[in-house]
Amino acid sequence: MNPSIIIPAKNEERGLKGLLPSLLSLYPNTEIIVVDDGSSDNTAEVCRQEGVEVISHPYSKGNGAAIKTGARAASGDVLVFMDGDGQHGPEDIARLLEKYEEGYELVVGARSGLADQASVARWGANSIYNRLASWMVNRQIPDLTSGFRAVDRRKFLSFLYLLPNGFSYPTTSTMAFFRAGFSVGFVPITTQPRVGKSHINWLRDGVRFFLIIFKIGTLYSPLKVYFPVSVLLAALGVVNYLMASLASGSFRFTNMSTLLILAGVIVFLMGLLAEQLTNLQYKDVDMEHD
Structure with missing residues (x-):
């Protein structure tokens, strides 16, 4: 050595x-x-x-x-x-x-x-x-x-x-x-x-602290961070839909429930894209430096 x-x-x-x-x-x-x-x-x-x-x-x-x-x-x-x-x-x-x-x-x-x-x-x-x-x-x-x-x-x-x-x-x-x-x-x-x-x-x-939190996720497995957030947003949208429906007596999506569910879908797709980009980032790591 x-x-x-x-x-x-x-x-x-x-x-x-x-x-x-x-x-x-x-x-x-x-x-x-x-x-x-x-x-x-x-x-x-x-x-x-x-x-x-x-x-x-x-x-x-x-x-x-x-x-x-x-x-x-x-x-x-x-x-x-x-x-x-x-x-x-x-x-x-x-x-x-x-x-x-x-x-x-x-x-x-x-x-x-x-x-x-x-x-x-x-x-x-x-x-x-x-x-x-x-x-x-x-x-x-x-x-x-x-x-x-x-x-x-x-x-x-x-x-x-x-x-x-x-x-x-x-x-x-x-x-x-x-x-x-x-x-x-x-x-x-x-x-x-x-x-x-x-x-x-x-x-x-202090600002760097929060940036590193996101960097940890994006460097290893972005979807592991994005997916729980997307599920949470979508779940909040469903809960909002049920509560609004029970309160009004009519089963229809409110603007808030639609927004939350769409936000969950968008966050999931962002995580999926980030995961693919991360895979590409490590694809051609050159191991033959002198």
């Missing part, structure tokens, strides 16, 4: 000062790439002082964009992604790689509970993500959004076109691997408090 360790970093000078020496002591002969995503501090200089390869974006493109840059530049057959803020322990990399060698194409370092989350709000949001994703794939997913993971490089490169440039790349890549039928494993980890200031914006990322 030939792993490459990729660290996306934006203004992570303080975190990298503690992380890189530990990482180099454990993996002195392993390719380590730090992608400097338009930092305004000395992130790049810290990497050069430690003798670590650094790739700098001329401006901030997002965490997902940094991940994609690192994946394209890496030469290893296994990519290990970890944060540069000191939350992920270098000693846990070996555990991810051990799990990977059992035959998994993607291994995620799963945070175990509230103590391992950045805040109560983040823990609550991630719990909703995990429950929804687990229902979608019919398998327990303990941590959908962890950025600490080991993955087959060729397979990961095949999904680069799906990955967003923002912070939701872990969600997208995990669901894509499930959808393509690859083996996804989880290893429990304990995280440390981050060094430095978080890049989370509550207004922006």
Whole structure:
């Protein structure tokens, strides 16, 4: 196995000062790439002082964009992604790689509970993500959004076109691997408090929360989300029809019952179309990247 360790970093000078020496002591002969995503501090200089390869974006493109840059530049057959803020322990990399060698194409370092989350709000949001994703794939997913993971490089490169440039790349890549039928494993980890200031914006990322909810569905099986909604709308239309008929004594459709039933049919057809488009999206995944 030939792993490459990729660290996306934006203004992570303080975190990298503690992380890189530990990482180099454990993996002195392993390719380590730090992608400097338009930092305004000395992130790049810290990497050069430690003798670590650094790739700098001329401006901030997002965490997902940094991940994609690192994946394209890496030469290893296994990519290990970890944060540069000191939350992920270098000693846990070996555990991810051990799990990977059992035959998994993607291994995620799963945070175990509230103590391992950045805040109560983040823990609550991630719990909703995990429950929804687990229902979608019919398998327990303990941590959908962890950025600490080991993955087959060729397979990961095949999904680069799906990955967003923002912070939701872990969600997208995990669901894509499930959808393509690859083996996804989880290893429990304990995280440390981050060094430095978080890049989370509550207004922006609150909107992102709802967008990710829909993305989870559309990435795996849209019809599994649309169908219950269509049945609910149609059922409400039938109930409205029965109640209006009993109240008026004449059995005829009201405008509301007609609207609800038609809305249910339209939502179902939208889900059916989305399901077909999703199938096409995964049809020609190229597995032969160098």
